[in-house]
Amino acid sequence: MAATIRDVAQASGVHVSTVSRTFSAPHLVNPETRNRVLAVAEDLGYRPNRAARALTTGRTHNIGLIVADIANPFFPPLIKAAQAHARARDYHVFVADTDEDPQVEEELIQTLTKQVDGVLLCSPRLSNRAIERLHADVPFVVVNRRVKGMPTILMDVGHGARLAIEHMTGLGHRRIALVSGPSGSWTSGEMRAAATAMEGVDLVILGPNAPTEQGGLAVAADVIASGATGVLAYNDLVAIGLIEGLYERGVRVPDDVSVVGVDDIVSGRLNRPKLTTVAMPTAAAGRMAVDLLLQSVGDSATPTLATLETSLVVRESTGEVRQ
């Protein structure tokens, strides 16, 4: 059995409270005693039990990170960044995957609340009502979704959509197709709003579509039928599927049609043609979400909204319109 605080106390001839202090309030203990305790602790391989500590302090030093789908390439960079950032602040992170199921998500959060100081909700499927209810038990930060009065990280995909469309009109494209995502998606809504508001663009909206390669593949025929020469896809997966679908129908990218994705996942960089895309600041979002969460754990009454900028990465899937 691993050493406990009592073992250390006994072995160093002080009482448990002194040992406790040397770890949680070192300045309160005589340097000499402190060093002795530290030496013994080192010797015994003692490490404070965080769970036991949590019982009295109310701080678990854990956070929960809930994403829709770990295997969706959009998430791993966010998870990685959030985890690294949390750990640098001495927090461990539970990660869980809801498989896009609201039921699972709610159940999950409930069993997690007691073990964490807060939860990071990434693109939750839960209703606002459910989120607000759960919020009574544990602090939240939501990413890419708006829930009133809740700390939020948004990625400004509307701006990215504008950049993408301007990029294409700059290349001479007039008729632009927006391949939208699932109907409930906040991101899709933002893209649509931004695109619709732009002037001098002959916009056609296609969708809703599944946010996957399949979704892109399936919409290829519609894109061709629409007569658009420029396409902004809901995300990179859709863009890649679409390019594939166009290719199968003898339409070349970027020669015949230009395609822009959203997210900047790894596959887009690896693919040929390399995908022009709206880069989402996923890593930054992960870090900032952790910061916001840790901060709102301290003082609960500060809902904040942070909007992170997106940018356009021009690669090979866009080109000048054919004469």
Added chain:
Amino acid sequence: MAATIRDVAQASGVHVSTVSRTFSAPHLVNPETRNRVLAVAEDLGYRPNRAARALTTGRTHNIGLIVADIANPFFPPLIKAAQAHARARDYHVFVADTDEDPQVEEELIQTLTKQVDGVLLCSPRLSNRAIERLHADVPFVVVNRRVKGMPTILMDVGHGARLAIEHMTGLGHRRIALVSGPSGSWTSGEMRAAATAMEGVDLVILGPNAPTEQGGLAVAADVIASGATGVLAYNDLVAIGLIEGLYERGVRVPDDVSVVGVDDIVSGRLNRPKLTTVAMPTAAAGRMAVDLLLQSVGDSATPTLATLETSLVVRESTGEVRQ
């Protein structure tokens, strides 16, 4: 503040132990009482505090999952599967990323041990000595690495390598290049051993190489110089980089050279040419690792070795040798 066991006891007119029993040993309590307690608990939104429970039972119902790099596309399917499987068994999972740093890894495991019942180590960078030392404090399962006397999940990449090479020789390729991975890698060693043992193959080994797209890109010139017409790459990332590098040098895949990867990451399916690859059973490995871990938590004395089969997925990056 959330309801505790005492609140429930008081509100339902029984003692805490009875409440405790209704949750952890329901059969020991009178159905009538049990229902009453359950109703009150539901009403109060009571959920047992798992951390507190762990303090007395010694079972946290958490596991740790440590991977080298969350953003490496090899891992997310494993993480996803392990997490889902664990949760189905009422376990939560901490996931952590060591960024390939042994120092970080060891420190991480140490702070995690008290909060988990066991740790899943995926392709650890730690020395065997360090692993064995840590093992005194917490059960482990290691994936794709051999540590004596430790429960292990291996993916039979040697078999996959044989399949890949046979596939290429079957297409008429005689001279085959093995683009190996980092020198310490168990996977790379297995591939090499399997390839070397094959007869009737004119094998040339290139490497070690970085396990990344860059590694593949950098080795392209050597592959061409080697005169090989078939290549087995350390993993898909390397294969994709290599194809890119060959392409830049005017060498076409599969027309001039056939390339096989290992892993079966998403990008390989999305890329053109779609990658022929040795599919690693990552999801199955994740699930099985959890099973093994949970089992070895029960009875500590059963180190087991499970070897999972790999398979060859033939897609578009391999073809008949040019006449």
Added chain:
DNA sequence: GTGAAAGCGCTAACAC
């Protein structure tokens, strides 16, 4: 600066 003691939320003997 250090010790004593209570208590965090829960389980596990042991009584009855």
Added chain:
DNA sequence: GTGTTAGCGCTTTCAC
């Protein structure tokens, strides 16, 4: 079948 009690490993008053 249920109550009583001790205690898991730790922090935190409160004394001294």
